[in-house]
Amino acid sequence: MMKVGVLVGLDNIRANLEKLKGYGIECAQICSWAIDTFTDELAAEVRSAIADTGIEIRTFWCGWPGPASWTFYDGPLTLGLVPAAYRFERTKALLKGIDFADKCGIKQVATHAGFIPENMNDPVYRDTLIALKTLVRECQRRDMYFLFETGQETPTTLLRTIEDLGGENVGINFDTGNIILYGKGNPADAIDVFGKYVRDFHCKDGLYPTDGLHLGREVALGEGKADWKQIVSKMKALGYDGPLTIEREIGGEQQTKDILKAKAILEQLIAEA
Numbered sequence: 001m002m003k004v005g006v007l008v009g010l011d012n013i014r015a016n017l018e019k020l021k022g023y024g025i026e027c028a029q030i031c032s033w034a035i036d037t038f039t040d041e042l043a044a045e046v047r048s049a050i051a052d053t054g055i056e057i058r059t060f061w062c063g064w065p066g067p068a069s070w071t072f073y074d075g076p077l078t079l080g081l082v083p084a085a086y087r088f089e090r091t092k093a094l095l096k097g098i099d100f101a102d103k104c105g106i107k108q109v110a111t112h113a114g115f116i117p118e119n120m121n122d123p124v125y126r127d128t129l130i131a132l133k134t135l136v137r138e139c140q141r142r143d144m145y146f147l148f149e150t151g152q153e154t155p156t157t158l159l160r161t162i163e164d165l166g167g168e169n170v171g172i173n174f175d176t177g178n179i180i181l182y183g184k185g186n187p188a189d190a191i192d193v194f195g196k197y198v199r200d201f202h203c204k205d206g207l208y209p210t211d212g213l214h215l216g217r218e219v220a221l222g223e224g225k226a227d228w229k230q231i232v233s234k235m236k237a238l239g240y241d242g243p244l245t246i247e248r249e250i251g252g253e254q255q256t257k258d259i260l261k262a263k264a265i266l267e268q269l270i271a272e273a
Contacts, residue, residue: 002236003027004266005243006259007061007202010034010042014049023260027056029173029200029245030106033063035093043103050105058243059108059147059173059200062097064090072213079152080114081131082124091131095138102142108199109139110147110173118157120164129164136167147171147199151178155185155193162197172197175247176226177204181216188230195238202247203262218249221262232269244270 003026008016010032020028030046032038050057066086067078081087081094094111101109113132117125132146139146148158150172162170172194176187191198205224209216222228232244246262248255 002232002241002244002270003056004203004263004270005029005056005058005245006263007031007245007247010037010046013046014052017049017053017055020055021053023263025055025263027058027243027245029059029061029110029202029243030057030104031061031063032097035063035065035096038096038100040103043100046104046106056243057104057106059110059245060097060101060104060106061110061149061173062094062101064093064111066090070215072209072215075152076115080112082114082116082128084124084127087127087131091134094135098135098138098142098144098146102144107143108145108147108171108173109135110149110200112149112152113161114152116153116157116161118154120160129161132161132165136165136170140167140169143169145169145171145199147173149173149178149202150175150190151182151184153184155179155190159194159197162194170197171199173200173202174198175202175204176231177202177206177218177224177247180206180208180225181218183209183216186225186227188227188234191231191234191238195234195240198235198238198240198242200243201245203244203266204247204249220248220258221246222265228265228269229272232266232273236270236273 005027205221206218
């Protein structure tokens with residue numbers, strides 16, 4: 001049965017997991033961009049925090065070094081493995097993230113691959129695929145999964161990329177909000193394209209872009225364009241029994257309020273599905 005989880009940062013991991021436990025949350029996803037902190041000592045701390053709190057961690061979300069511009073103009077030039085200028089360095093960083101996750105006992109690693117070209121004949125697509133294969137093979141060697149964070153590519157492009165990688169250990173971290181924010185489609189409809197590959201979520205909501213340069217606006221779950229009843233129902237029909245991991249990209253007390261509101265919405269939909 002699907003469970004509701006929350007995305008938390010690697011910093012202060014024990015306190016973060018204890019906080020979730022206090023809210024009655026049983027699973028989480030850990031996120032970090034701080035590649036230099038991925039030490040054996042920190043991995044041991046993560047394992048200890050997981051054991052003591054009993055929070056299930058399905059996925060480690062790993063960032064990468066270098067510039068990141070979350071716009072339509074600079075995004076293709078700076079994000080993920082697509083830009084050739086950063087591809088080698090970021091591949092090495094993600095390999096380090098895979099090693100760190102494995103040492104933490106976490107068997108899935110997710111990241112943004114970047115604006116994957118829709119044209120499969122584009123040489124950039126071929127070169128990006130080579131880097132992705134390096135990561136997928138390393139995950140396979142460790143009996144782990146590599147997950148694509150959705151959003152910067154169309155659902156069909158992501159499906160094609162997964163098929164071209166050809167690995168059984170490739171899946172999707174389905175960020176429902178990103179598909180809206182990037183104007184790439186409707187998250188409920190995207191399930192019809194790649195739903196069988198979904199292995200974790202960023203349950204996020206948003207509004208579509210209103211100009212050609214800037215992303216749409218993230219909003220609290222239930223206040224955007226995502227059809228959560230359809231999303232939960234379709235995932236249940238596919239036999240999905242993994243986490244519905246909430247992500248809310250703000251801080252402070254309002255973030256906590258929005259997360260708890262999202263938890264209540266999702267738990268009700270799971271019960272009704």
